[in-house]
Amino acid sequence: MSVRKQFRTALCGLVLAGFVVTTTQGPAAASPVADRAAKVPAVTRAEDAVARSLARSLADSAWRAETDRAVAGGREVGLSALAGTSRTRAAASLAAEVAAADRSVLAAKGLSARTGGLLTVSLTGAADSGRAPLVAVAPSDDEAAPVTAYDTNGRAHTLDPSRTPDVPVYVVGIDGAKAVEAGVRVLERELAAAGVSTTAAPAAAPAATADTGFWTSRITSVRLDDDKETWIKGDAEIFSIVSGFGLDGKVRVDTVTHPYLDDAETTYYPNQILVNWSQYKYNLADVVMMEDDGDTNYSALAKAIAAALLTIADLGAYVPLVDPVVDAIPSSFWTDDADFVDAWYTLARETTGVRDGAGGNGRFTFDRYWVSAL
Numbered sequence: 001m002s003v004r005k006q007f008r009t010a011l012c013g014l015v016l017a018g019f020v021v022t023t024t025q026g027p028a029a030a031s032p033v034a035d036r037a038a039k040v041p042a043v044t045r046a047e048d049a050v051a052r053s054l055a056r057s058l059a060d061s062a063w064r065a066e067t068d069r070a071v072a073g074g075r076e077v078g079l080s081a082l083a084g085t086s087r088t089r090a091a092a093s094l095a096a097e098v099a100a101a102d103r104s105v106l107a108a109k110g111l112s113a114r115t116g117g118l119l120t121v122s123l124t125g126a127a128d129s130g131r132a133p134l135v136a137v138a139p140s141d142d143e144a145a146p147v148t149a150y151d152t153n154g155r156a157h158t159l160d161p162s163r164t165p166d167v168p169v170y171v172v173g174i175d176g177a178k179a180v181e182a183g184v185r186v187l188e189r190e191l192a193a194a195g196v197s198t199t200a201a202p203a204a205a206p207a208a209t210a211d212t213g214f215w216t217s218r219i220t221s222v223r224l225d226d227d228k229e230t231w232i233k234g235d236a237e238i239f240s241i242v243s244g245f246g247l248d249g250k251v252r253v254d255t256v257t258h259p260y261l262d263d264a265e266t267t268y269y270p271n272q273i274l275v276n277w278s279q280y281k282y283n284l285a286d287v288v289m290m291e292d293d294g295d296t297n298y299s300a301l302a303k304a305i306a307a308a309l310l311t312i313a314d315l316g317a318y319v320p321l322v323d324p325v326v327d328a329i330p331s332s333f334w335t336d337d338a339d340f341v342d343a344w345y346t347l348a349r350e351t352t353g354v355r356d357g358a359g360g361n362g363r364f365t366f367d368r369y370w371v372s373a374l
Contacts, residue, residue, distance in 0.1 A: 041295040042108035043174065046101040047137040048148070050079065050119060051172040053097050053133035055150035058170070060090035064133070065168070071123040078175065080117035105174065110299030112265075115182040117176050125169035133168040134159075137244055174294045176237030177259050183298035186256040190302035195208055197252040197279075214278035215349055218369035222258070223267040224341065225361050237264060237292040238341065241305070242275055243283035243321040249314040251321065252279065253305065272368065275347065281314070283349035286322045289341040290360055303330045320345050322358070 058064045066086055070077045083095040102117040109118075125134075134157060136149035147159040149169060159165050162275055188198040224238075238261040246252035252278070260268050276286050308328035312319060322343045329340070342357030346365065355364050 025258040043105050043295045044137065046104045046108070047119070047172050047174070047294075050098055050101045051135045051137045052154055053094055054079070054121065054170065054172060054311060055152055056154050057090040057094045057131075058133055058135070059152040060088055063090040066091070066235040067121070067211055068123070070325045071121060071170070074122065074124075076120045076122040076173070076175070078117055078118045079121045079172065079331060082121065107184065107295060109179060110177070110186055111182050112186075115178070118179055120173050120175050121169050122173065123168060124171055125165040125167055127168045129167060131167045133170060134165070135170045137172050154255045157295055176292055176294075179296070180237045180257055180259075180292050181293075182240050182275065183292065183296060184257055187302045187305075188253075188301055191253050191306050194248070194303070194310065195307035196248055196306050197246040197248065199254050205231075213370055213372040214276060215368045216273045216371055217275040217349065217351060217366050218274045219270055219364055220367050221267055221269050221365040223363045224261065224262065224264050233308050236264075239290060239292065240274065241288045241290065241325055242285055243288070243306060243309070243325055244275075245314050245318065246279060247282045249281060249282050251309040251312055253309065254279070272342065274364075274366075275349075276371075282318045284318045284346045286320055286325070287344040288322055288325045289357070289364045291339045291341050301329065318346070 037109070049095075058067065063086060067082065068089065070082050078331065080098045082097070083091045085099050086092070086095075098117070100120050105118050106113055106115055111118075132151060134149035134151055136147050136159060145161060147161050148159045148310060149159050149165075151157060159169070160256070192198045224236075238258040240256045240258065242254045244252055244258060256272070258270070258275055260270055274287065277283065278299055305325055305328045308324045309321065312321065312324060322345050326340065326343065340359075342359045342362035344355055344357055347366075350368065351366050353366060355366060357363065
């Protein structure tokens with residue numbers, strides 16, 4: 001029985017036990033509001049609470065002027081630092097709430113407190129319209145769901161996610177680049193701790209290779225048809241999970257971040273190394289590209305992938321690993337946690353030129369690149 005099934009079985013037992021107790025003591029009143037709140041991801045709850053507080057704080061004209069200057073020109077700034085350095089009364093009150101929310105976000109994403117604050121604020125919409133501002137949080141998934149925004153009285157308004165609003169809208173979000181950078185370190189560290197070879201615990205390369213250099217697959221261009229983002233979410237935060245068999249014959253996973261991959265339908269030319277072949281036993285590897293949408297718990301993702309990959313043995317021939325990696329991703333990750341972008345099966349060391357992803361959403365152009373030893 002899988003861990004998920006065991007958990008579900010235990011949960012059903014608790015529910016049934018609770019039902020027996022409550023029915024013997026009289027009917028228990030259900031709370032639809034509490035039920036809905038329990039289904040909202042912790043990161044989204046933290047963002048929403050901060051958005052409402054930020055909206056109220058912007059009634060202070062001096063604090064709003066500081067915020068306007070900070071986010072001018074489309075800049076995204078750390079909310080904790082912004083509120084913490086302001087001398088306005090409104091910001092002082094907000095800073096404590098932001099600090100608490102940041103702690104909740106880090107815990108929900110499986111990241112260390114040393115990562116620092118992740119909550120950010122940016123400005124979109126009609127910034128120069130002169131109209132009263134709203135503060136919003138991106139929807140909890142990538143469907144065209146209505147966007148909730150708050151005014152300076154804390155009242156909620158609904159915005160159309162498919163149309164840029166005609167009022168100034170401050171958007172509370174997550175520093176995706178910072179989160180992904182910290183997250184892949186957690187991913188690699190926990191995979192290594194579970195026994196999967198990673199960059200955090202690499203297998204030793206052959207002496208001849210270490211002396212002379214090694215072959216790599218280098219991305220000369222990349223393009224996505226859909227980066228899974230709506231207007232309110234801004235830039236995508238893309239990373240790839242490269243998997244194959246290490247020199248010790250055990251499954252190996254390396255993570256590669258793509259901080260430049262911001263927009264769909266745009267071709268980028270990064271000249272970025274994707275696979276270091278000196279770390280792999282075979283001349284084949286697989287790539288799963290994902291996008292962090294905010295609620296990704298990297299610790300949970302690492303545990304799920306490790307549990308799946310450690311059951312796969314090297315039988316003397318290469319076994320594609322895309323399906324086990326994708327199947328291991330928790331079901332919640334298919335809403336707003338680490339969206340699947342595309343996958344590339346059996347990428348070879350000799351692969352050059354254009355390779356479309358299996359899902360038809362991504363396109364890499366590769367060349368072989370020799371990295372010489374110093």
